[in-house]
Amino acid sequence: MASLVLAEVQSGDLGPSVARVVSAAAHLGAPVDVLVTGSQAAKAAAAATLLTGVRKVLVAEHPQLSGSVSEPLAALLQQLSGDYDAFLAPANAVGKSVMPRLAALLDVSQISEVTTIIDRNTFEHPVYAGAAIETVSVSEPRLILTIRASAFAPAEVGNASAPIVPVAFTPLADAPRVLAETVTASDRPDLGTARVVVSGGRAFASRDAFDSLLAPLAERLGAAIGASRAAVDSGYAPNDLQVGQTGKVVAPDIYLAIGISGAVQHVAGMKGARIIIAINKDASAPIFEIADYGLVGDLFDIVPQLTEALTR
Ligand SMILES: Cc1cc2nc3c(=O)[nH]c(=O)nc-3n(C[C@H](O)[C@H](O)[C@H](O)COP(=O)(O)OP(=O)(O)OC[C@H]3O[C@@H](n4cnc5c(N)ncnc54)[C@H](O)[C@@H]3O)c2cc1C
The missing domain is CATH 3.40.50.620 (HUPs)
Incomplete structure (x- = not known):
């Protein structure tokens, strides 16, 4: 067979x-x-x-x-x-x-x-x-x-x-019909298969901050953008960016978790990453337990500096 x-x-x-x-x-x-x-x-x-x-x-x-x-x-x-x-x-x-x-x-x-x-x-x-x-x-x-x-x-x-x-297909007599389909256009790599993923969490505190800080960093790294469920539920990121148990499962070479605590449901979606880098202002955040590299500090300071350094 x-x-x-x-x-x-x-x-x-x-x-x-x-x-x-x-x-x-x-x-x-x-x-x-x-x-x-x-x-x-x-x-x-x-x-x-x-x-x-x-x-x-x-x-x-x-x-x-x-x-x-x-x-x-x-x-x-x-x-x-x-x-x-x-x-x-x-x-x-x-x-x-x-x-x-x-x-x-x-x-x-x-x-x-x-x-x-x-x-x-x-x-x-x-x-x-x-x-x-x-x-x-x-x-x-x-x-x-x-x-x-x-x-x-x-x-x-x-x-x-x-x-x-x-191959021939015998159509169904009563198949559901799609009335409309909205496709999100993006120049970024596909989240599910990207080599580098830059993810943001609740700490971004607004959609503006999420977009304005993460997009330039992702662009420098050729990365896809992901998000925690808290960031999605707060309206900072669209649903299709959610990584985790009830989102996408990713296994990139590099995963940057920025302002993400490392809840078990989030980790379920990204722990297969080869290298995990965490940025969090709380040195005892669980994400540091699985991170290969960690930066303790305020993302609003670190992310612009990182982006700037990558631009040089
Ligand atoms: C059934 C179920 C399914 C779930 N599925 C998922 C899922 O698929 N994906 C998912 O992500 N979650 C999922 N969750 C939710 C999960 O339990 C967490 O609530 C969520 O992951 C938390 O998101 P967060 O880390 O962004 O927010 P928080 O837990 O609030 O963490 C924010 C982090 O940001 C840090 N921080 C704050 N300010 C700054 C700053 N200025 N600079 C740097 N760091 C800062 C804080 O120290 C904290 O560690 C699920 C929950 C349930 C019950």
């Missing part, structure tokens, strides 16, 4: 998580196909053909499959399920919504947020907000996995080109 990766497509482009989920799928030891969906799938499909380890790229183009609506995507995966015994998707909003539906349709259990594939039937994933790692052994005939993409190195972009195979 074979494994099928549900591709993330962002504004017609292949999402950065796909290469990582393909590399995760390779650990299952079976051929890996990628499924690209939407009404304009050609560009993303072409990019997927170049990923090392991909046998073929399935393309399903139908209006019901645009716009991240979960029910038609789950139905399509079910329609393809005769050829596959493993289905993988990134553990992002779409994957977390589609895969449980597919699991219900196929009557198997799902394994969520997989961080390590030990063998075809054995997986590791975090539980209790990342406080423990659980090893799960499954005997299901079919695997349905959401993958924590940051835990896997991306598959390389090679020279060989896998074939593109159009």
Whole structure:
């Protein structure tokens, strides 16, 4: 049998998580196909053909499959399920919504947020907000996995080109419709896959300060911007920047936590970072327990100085 990766497509482009989920799928030891969906799938499909380890790229183009609506995507995966015994998707909003539906349709259990594939039937994933790692052994005939993409190195972009195979989709009679979709445009790196993340917390005390202090620093570092939930709940940063248990899970090379206390729910989203740098005026803040480097002081003094130093 074979494994099928549900591709993330962002504004017609292949999402950065796909290469990582393909590399995760390779650990299952079976051929890996990628499924690209939407009404304009050609560009993303072409990019997927170049990923090392991909046998073929399935393309399903139908209006019901645009716009991240979960029910038609789950139905399509079910329609393809005769050829596959493993289905993988990134553990992002779409994957977390589609895969449980597919699991219900196929009557198997799902394994969520997989961080390590030990063998075809054995997986590791975090539980209790990342406080423990659980090893799960499954005997299901079919695997349905959401993958924590940051835990896997991306598959390389090679020279060989896998074939593109159009697949038929039987549309749903009563599929939900997307009435409008608002996409946040940003020139910054994607938070989920950025090499450097600069995150701000409640200490910024206003949206103005959050933007005016963090944006120049992020620009100097080529970094994505993240935020604690307190910063998001206070309206300093949009919801999609939240890092943590109920936000995004990131594993950049460098994570700067600025004015963030280091609550367990925040740490659950960033402790996989290779180097953690904390700036906090309270020397006993828990964030210093996991930080590789710490600066004790007022962020309103330190951040402008740091930005200035990086400009020179
Ligand atoms: C079910 C659940 C899920 C949650 N999910 C998440 C999640 O996904 N992500 C998340 O982040 N949180 C989450 N939380 C909330 C979490 O518990 C914390 O409340 C939150 O992370 C705190 O954010 P903070 O560190 O910005 O604020 P605070 O805890 O208020 O910390 C602010 C820090 O800034 C420092 N500081 C203040 N002024 C300055 C200054 N001028 N210069 C330098 N430092 C300064 C302070 O010393 C303090 O350490 C969740 C909570 C629950 C219950």
